[in-house]
Amino acid sequence: MKIMFLYPQWTGKYGLIGSYFARRAGGVIPPLNLGLLAAIARQGGHEVSIIDAEIDRVNEGALVNKVIQEKPDLVALTGMSPFFHLSKSVATSIKEINPDLKILLGGQHFTIEGEKAFHDCFDYAYSGECENQLIPLLDTLENNQTLKNVKGLYYRNKNGKVKFTGPNTYVRDLDALPFPARDLLPMHKYKMGTMKGRKNFTSILTARGCPWHCIFCASDKLNTTLISQRSPESVVEEMEQCITDFGIRHFFLMDDVITLYFQDHLGLICEKIIEKNLDITFEGATRANLVKEPWVKLMKKAGLLRLAFGLETVDSEMRKTMKKQVPLKHYTNANKILNKYNVEATNSVMLGLPGESRKTIQTTLDYLSFDSNIKQANFAIAIPYPGTEFHDIAAGGQQGMELLTDDFSEYKRYGSAVTNVGDLSADDLVDLQNEGFVSIYSKPHRWKSVIKKNGYFGGALMLLRVLRLVLDKRMRFLKKIEFKLPVKFGVPKW
Numbered sequence: 001m002k003i004m005f006l007y008p009q010w011t012g013k014y015g016l017i018g019s020y021f022a023r024r025a026g027g028v029i030p031p032l033n034l035g036l037l038a039a040i041a042r043q044g045g046h047e048v049s050i051i052d053a054e055i056d057r058v059n060e061g062a063l064v065n066k067v068i069q070e071k072p073d074l075v076a077l078t079g080m081s082p083f084f085h086l087s088k089s090v091a092t093s094i095k096e097i098n099p100d101l102k103i104l105l106g107g108q109h110f111t112i113e114g115e116k117a118f119h120d121c122f123d124y125a126y127s128g129e130c131e132n133q134l135i136p137l138l139d140t141l142e143n144n145q146t147l148k149n150v151k152g153l154y155y156r157n158k159n160g161k162v163k164f165t166g167p168n169t170y171v172r173d174l175d176a177l178p179f180p181a182r183d184l185l186p187m188h189k190y191k192m193g194t195m196k197g198r199k200n201f202t203s204i205l206t207a208r209g210c211p212w213h214c215i216f217c218a219s220d221k222l223n224t225t226l227i228s229q230r231s232p233e234s235v236v237e238e239m240e241q242c243i244t245d246f247g248i249r250h251f252f253l254m255d256d257v258i259t260l261y262f263q264d265h266l267g268l269i270c271e272k273i274i275e276k277n278l279d280i281t282f283e284g285a286t287r288a289n290l291v292k293e294p295w296v297k298l299m300k301k302a303g304l305l306r307l308a309f310g311l312e313t314v315d316s317e318m319r320k321t322m323k324k325q326v327p328l329k330h331y332t333n334a335n336k337i338l339n340k341y342n343v344e345a346t347n348s349v350m351l352g353l354p355g356e357s358r359k360t361i362q363t364t365l366d367y368l369s370f371d372s373n374i375k376q377a378n379f380a381i382a383i384p385y386p387g388t389e390f391h392d393i394a395a396g397g398q399q400g401m402e403l404l405t406d407d408f409s410e411y412k413r414y415g416s417a418v419t420n421v422g423d424l425s426a427d428d429l430v431d432l433q434n435e436g437f438v439s440i441y442s443k444p445h446r447w448k449s450v451i452k453k454n455g456y457f458g459g460a461l462m463l464l465r466v467l468r469l470v471l472d473k474r475m476r477f478l479k480k481i482e483f484k485l486p487v488k489f490g491v492p493k494w
C-alpha cells in the first residue's frame with residue numbers, strides 16, 4: 001500500500017517576523033513520530049513517504065495538490081491540540097477533491113479527545129501509541145478485512161456508526177523498533193541555534209515517560225507514566241547512523257526528563273559517546289533537582305550544550321498548586337553548575353498558572369532578571385492544553401481561572417492567552433510576557449549568548465523586538481497621560 005505521512009505547516013499565517021519567532025519558540029524539529037511510523041510501515045512492505053510541510057514551507061493548497069497528484073492509498077496525519085485544526089483542514093480539503101482517498105489520524109490530540117475529534121474528514125483514527133498495531137492495521141486495510149481486531153482504532157461501520165476496538169495494551173520494547181526513517185525527511189534543512197552557531201541537528205528519543213503529574217502537562221494522559229528506556233548501544237548506534245548518513249552531529253533529546261535515571265541510563269550513553277569518540281553535541285530538558293555536578297561534568301564531556309528546565313514561577317503557593325514539587329533552591333544551584341561547565345541553561349517560566357497575580361509575576365521576573373547566574377529564560381503563557389489538570393481547573397472556573405475559548409487553534413504560548421486569572425486579563429498576561437522578555441533580554445550581559453545562539457541575524461531580530469516592545473510601552477504610557485490631561489495638547493492618536 002502507498003502511504004503518505006503528512007505534518008502540516010503550522011506557521012502559515014504568522015507572517016515573516018511572527019513565523020521567525022514561532023519557529024524559534026516552537027522549534028522546527030524533525031517529526032520523529034512520523035519518521036518512526038514510516039519506518040515501521042516500510043518494514044511491513046509498504047511504500048512510504050513523509051512531507052514535513054513546515055520545514056519545506058508548503059502551504060495547505062500546495063500540500064493538498066501534491067497529495068492528489070501522488071495518488072496514495074492512505075494519508076496519515078498527526079496533531080497536537082494547537083495544530084489539530086490544521087490536520088483537520090488538510091483532511092477536509094483532500095476529501096473535497098477526492099472523497100474516496102482514505103485518511104488515518106493519530107497523535108496526542110486525538111488520543112486525549114477521542115471520539116469528539118473523530119470528524120467526518122477522517123476515515124480512521126488511532127488512539128495512543130501504535131507501534132505494535134501499525135502493520136496489522138495497514139495490512140487489514142490493504143486486504144479489506146475487518147478492523148475490529150486492530151486494537152486502539154476508531155472507525156465507522158457500514159451504517160456510519162463509530163466503533164472503537166478498545167485500548168491497545170502494548171508493552172513497549174523501544175530497542176526492537178527501527179530507527180526513524182530520516183532518509184524520507186530533508187535532514188539538511190533542520191537547523192538549531194546553539195552556542196556554537198546554527199547546526200544541523202535531529203531529534204532522538206532515548207526514553208519515554210515521566211513519573212510526575214505537573215498540572216500543565218499532558219504526558220501522564222498519554223500513557224507515559226510508564227518509563228521505558230532504550231539501551232545505550234541502540235541510542236549510540238542511531239547517533240552513528242545520523243553522523244554517517246546525514247553528517248549530523250547535534251542531537252535534541254526528546255525524552256520528557258533526560259536525567260531521570262542518570263546512572264542507569266543517560267550516564268551510560270554518555271560513557272559510550274566518549275568511549276567511541278563520537279564528537280557530537282546534544283541538548284534536552286530535565287528538572288532542576290536532577291542536575292548534579294558529577295552528571296553535568298560527564299554530560300559536558302560527551303557533548304552537552306544546553307539543558308532546559310521549567311522554573312515556571314517562584315511563588316511558593318503556586319508551586320504547590322502546580323504539583324511540580326521541585327524546591328526552589330535547586331534552580332540557582334542548577335544554573336551555577338551549568339555555568340561552571342559552560343553549558344547553556346534555559347529557565348522556562350509560565351505566566352498565568354492558578355494563583356497568579358501582578359505581584360507573583362513581578363517576583364518571578366525580579367528573580368530572573370537580577371540573578372546574574374541566569375543567562376537564558378523563556379516566558380511562555382500557561383495554556384490549559386486538553387488532557388491536563390490545568391485544563392479541568394480553567395474549564396471548571398476553579399481557583400480564579402476563567403477559560404475564554406475552546407478553540408484550540410488559539411492555544412499558543414506566545415503573544416496570546418486564553419484565560420483570565422484572578423485580576424489579570426488575558427491581555428495583561430500578554431503584556432507581562434512582553435515585559436518579561438524585555439526585562440531579561442535588555443541586559444547587555446545576555447546579548448552575547450543571544451547572538452551566539454541565534455546568529456547575527458536572529459540576534460538582531462531579537463534585540464529589535466526588545467526595542468519595539470520598549471517603544472510600544474512608552475507609547476502606551478504617553479497615550480494614558482493624554483487621556484488624563486484636562487486640556488488636549490494635540491498628542492496624535494494611534
Ligand code: B12
Nearest residue numbers: 026027031032033076078080081106107126129130217218
Ligand atoms: C518532543 C515533544 C515536542 C517536540 C517535537 C515535535 C516533533 N516534531 O516531533 C517540540 C519541542 C517541537 C514540541 C513542541 C510543542 N509541544 Co510538544 N511534546 C513533545 C514530547 C515531550 C514528546 C513527544 C514525542 O516525540 N513522543 C514520542 C513519539 C514516538 O510519540 P508520539 O508523538 O506520541 O507518537 C505516538 C502516538 O501518539 C501515535 N501517533 C502519533 N502520530 C500519529 C499519526 C498516525 C497516523 C498514527 C496512526 C499514530 C500516531 O503513534 C506514535 C508512536 O506510538 C511530548 C510529551 C509526551 N510525553 O508525549 C510533548 C507534548 C506532545 N507537546 C505538547 C505541546 C502542547 C507542544 C506545543 C504546542 C507547545 C509546547 N508545550 O511546547 C509545541 C508545538 C510545536 C509544534 N510546532 O508542533 C503537549 C501536547 C498536549 C496536547 N494536548 O496537544 C505534550 C503532551 C506536552 C505537554 N505540555 O503536555 N513538542
Ligand code: SF4
Nearest residue numbers: 210212213214217256
Ligand atoms: S512537565 Fe515535565 S516533569 Fe512535569 S509531568 Fe510533564 S514531563 Fe513530567
